[in-house]
Amino acid sequence: MGIDVVVEGLTKAFGRQTIWQDVTLTLPAGEISVMLGPSGTGKTVFLKAIVGLLRPDRGRVLVDGVDMANSREKDIYEARKLFGLLFQDGALFGSMSLFDNIAFPLREHTRKKESEIRRIVMERMEVVGLAGAERKLPGEISGGMRKRAGLARALVLDPQIILCDEPDSGLDPVRTSYLSQLLIDINTQLDATMLIVTHNIDIATTVPDNMGMLFCRELVAFGPREVLLTSEEPVVEQFLNGRRAGPIGMSEEKDRATIAEEASHGLVVGPPTRRTLAPQLKPTPGLPARRAVQRRRARVRELLDELPPAARAAVEADLRDTAEAHTANGADTLVRTRPLHTYEGGGPA
Numbered sequence: 001m002g003i004d005v006v007v008e009g010l011t012k013a014f015g016r017q018t019i020w021q022d023v024t025l026t027l028p029a030g031e032i033s034v035m036l037g038p039s040g041t042g043k044t045v046f047l048k049a050i051v052g053l054l055r056p057d058r059g060r061v062l063v064d065g066v067d068m069a070n071s072r073e074k075d076i077y078e079a080r081k082l083f084g085l086l087f088q089d090g091a092l093f094g095s096m097s098l099f100d101n102i103a104f105p106l107r108e109h110t111r112k113k114e115s116e117i118r119r120i121v122m123e124r125m126e127v128v129g130l131a132g133a134e135r136k137l138p139g140e141i142s143g144g145m146r147k148r149a150g151l152a153r154a155l156v157l158d159p160q161i162i163l164c165d166e167p168d169s170g171l172d173p174v175r176t177s178y179l180s181q182l183l184i185d186i187n188t189q190l191d192a193t194m195l196i197v198t199h200n201i202d203i204a205t206t207v208p209d210n211m212g213m214l215f216c217r218e219l220v221a222f223g224p225r226e227v228l229l230t231s232e233e234p235v236v237e238q239f240l241n242g243r244r245a246g247p248i249g250m251s252e253e254k255d256r257a258t259i260a261e262e263a264s265h266g267l268v269v270g271p272p273t274r275r276t277l278a279p280q281l282k283p284t285p286g287l288p289a290r291r292a293v294q295r296r297r298a299r300v301r302e303l304l305d306e307l308p309p310a311a312r313a314a315v316e317a318d319l320r321d322t323a324e325a326h327t328a329n330g331a332d333t334l335v336r337t338r339p340l341h342t343y344e345g346g347g348p349a
């Protein structure tokens with residue numbers, strides 16, 4: 001099972017530019033969380049700080065007893081083996097075949113025999129729908145396939161924590177929805193703690209158990225998905241609805257003069273839009289139920305009294321529906337029509 005990632009009072013600046021300050025949250029073990037935020041608010045920097053690739057100025061990141069922010073480099077390096085990382089471009093080595101790219105962490109960090117490496121690589125390539133493409137070079141495949149190769153590489157060390165930076169960038173809407181399903185299925189199979197940075201509202205609304213948002217050097221919110229999805233906080237509303245009216249400007253926050261000028265041109269923030277809460281995706285039929293779901297239900301039930309009324313009502317409705325579905329079906333209803341290996345039309349090249 002994945003492990004908790006506990007972030008306490010994290011602050012990072014580059015010179016005089018504060019990126020974010022006093023960020024405190026816990027990524028619950030085995031659950032999927034999404035971090036939203038306008039461009040430039042420091043989401044990538046946040047992922048790098050969690051995995052110890054960037055040292056914050058203050059605060060701690062606790063992973064399995066190791067403080068990824070303040071420990072010795074040697075201890076951070078060891079703890080990093082718990083992570084699978086997918087950065088924006090897949091970060092593949094251009095001169096290596098997909099097989100060698102995906103095998104790289106195993107050859108680098110383990111003493112496994114080649115036969116064992118082969119077994120693991122082929123298994124992970126199958127999971128992400130790349131079976132048959134082992135000999136291809138990154139330059140010979142589509143962007144979507146490169147993403148999936150990056151994801152396969154992130155999975156070979158059986159990570160307990162998976163960090164994905166914009167896994168959907170450059171993907172068309174159909175491939176993005178397959179990717180959403182793949183992320184849910186990976187979580188089902190590995191029960192790993194996952195943090196996904198994305199601008200894609202479909203992924204944000206259908207994949208995670210928890211959502212957070214960075215804006216204006218602060219963590220605006222972090223909590224069960226129902227909290228952000230029912231939030232009337234102007235910045236969250238504006239972001240989830242993709243509107244110009246609101247506090248987010250072209251280069252992060254708007255100043256008062258801009259807001260006043262926009263109002264004089266008729267661009268005003270209206271009443272909050274009532275969004276219907278999109279249901280969270282379920283694992284592909286044939287896979288077991290996600291273990292995180294039961295744990296999360298128990299956890300969120302304990303939080304009910306602290307949630308805003310709309311979020312509490314949404315959580316209660318979910319708890320009720322699930323109880324009814326269990327009674328009716330004897331198990332969670334599973335929705336999905338295709339096997340994983342047909343994820344990107346045409347299958348392996």
Ligand SMILES: Nc1ncnc2c1ncn2[C@@H]1O[C@H](COP(=O)(O)OP(=O)(O)OP(=O)(O)O)[C@@H](O)[C@H]1O
Binds near residue numbers: 014019037040042043
């Ligand atoms: N190594 C660095 N040195 C100096 N400044 C940096 C460094 N890395 C990032 N920054 C700055 O930190 C800020 C946040 O960058 P980051 O890439 O984390 O934003 P983001 O929220 O991930 O953006 P996007 O959504 O566009 O990918 C930017 O202003 C960036 O220029």
